[in-house]
Amino acid sequence: MRVKLRIKRFNPEKDEAPYWGEYEVEAEPTDRVLDALHYVKWYQDGTLTLRRSCAMGICGSDAMRINGVNRLACKSLLRDMGSTVTVEPILGLPVIKDLVVDMAPFFAQYRSVMPWLINEEAPPARERLQSIEEREVFDDTTKCILCAACTTSCPSFWAKGEYVGPAAIVQAHRFIFDSRDHGAGQRLEILNEPDGVWRCRTIFNCTNACPREIEITRAIGEVKKALLFSRI
Numbered sequence: 001m002r003v004k005l006r007i008k009r010f011n012p013e014k015d016e017a018p019y020w021g022e023y024e025v026e027a028e029p030t031d032r033v034l035d036a037l038h039y040v041k042w043y044q045d046g047t048l049t050l051r052r053s054c055a056m057g058i059c060g061s062d063a064m065r066i067n068g069v070n071r072l073a074c075k076s077l078l079r080d081m082g083s084t085v086t087v088e089p090i091l092g093l094p095v096i097k098d099l100v101v102d103m104a105p106f107f108a109q110y111r112s113v114m115p116w117l118i119n120e121e122a123p124p125a126r127e128r129l130q131s132i133e134e135r136e137v138f139d140d141t142t143k144c145i146l147c148a149a150c151t152t153s154c155p156s157f158w159a160k161g162e163y164v165g166p167a168a169i170v171q172a173h174r175f176i177f178d179s180r181d182h183g184a185g186q187r188l189e190i191l192n193e194p195d196g197v198w199r200c201r202t203i204f205n206c207t208n209a210c211p212r213e214i215e216i217t218r219a220i221g222e223v224k225k226a227l228l229f230s231r232i
């Protein structure tokens with residue numbers, strides 16, 4: 001198939017404003033958007049800048065806005081995208097160049113919820129045991145690959161970049177509901193702040209954007225409930 005790619009280009013060192021670059025690519029329907037972007041970069045315009053690593057949906061580095069929806073370029077088949085594909089950087093983070101955004105604010109929000117196990121007790125000789133049922137409570141939120149597709153598709157985040165965002169709440173959820181962790185109270189206090197979980201207006205864009213199909217809005221709801229009913 002022949003595909004027209006419209007890619008939002010911007011080099012802050014020489015462009016005054018972003019512009020659309022147009023490229024034609026011959027591809028197989030089963031090729032991914034990432035393959036088409038590689039083709040442009042390798043054979044048509046080496047200045048095109050994008051971020052990717054694993055090329056198989058694991059590292060989370062190639063989240064982009066493709067045909068107006070946040071997706072991973074390496075998981076988006078051209079046959080599902082139509083004959084013209086628009087590709088833009090994810091919204092709400094500063095653009096460094098073309099499709100590459102500055103992820104530092106995103107990772108600062110991630111760190112703010114203390115995404116690590118907090119347990120001051122001396123570790124047992126072998127391991128901290130957990131039942132299957134206890135593990136099940138937070139299984140879904142362990143799947144996050146920190147791609148930022150959720151946070152950068154959230155209108156509450158677009159409106160106020162200080163909102164901690166769904167990705168950080170997913171990470172907090174993963175530890176708040178872990179029976180081995182003792183830091184739930186601290187994390188809930190952080191998420192109870194004005195830019196915490198209450199900025200979520202249950203818009204669901206995050207859930208629709210997640211390439212790992214995490215039920216993000218549900219996880220956010222569970223954190224809100226934990227705050228309201230002190231179930232922790």
Ligand code: SF4
Pocket residue numbers: 060143144145146147148149150151166167170209210211212213214216
């Ligand atoms: Fe990406 Fe989903 Fe994690 Fe959000 S929750 S960062 S969309 S994997």
Ligand code: F3S
Pocket residue numbers: 153154155156157165166199200201202203204205206207216217220
């Ligand atoms: Fe935003 Fe998702 Fe809530 S899109 S408003 S974080 S449900």
Ligand code: FES
Pocket residue numbers: 052053054055056057058059060061062072073074075
């Ligand atoms: Fe790693 Fe797409 S390149 S998730």
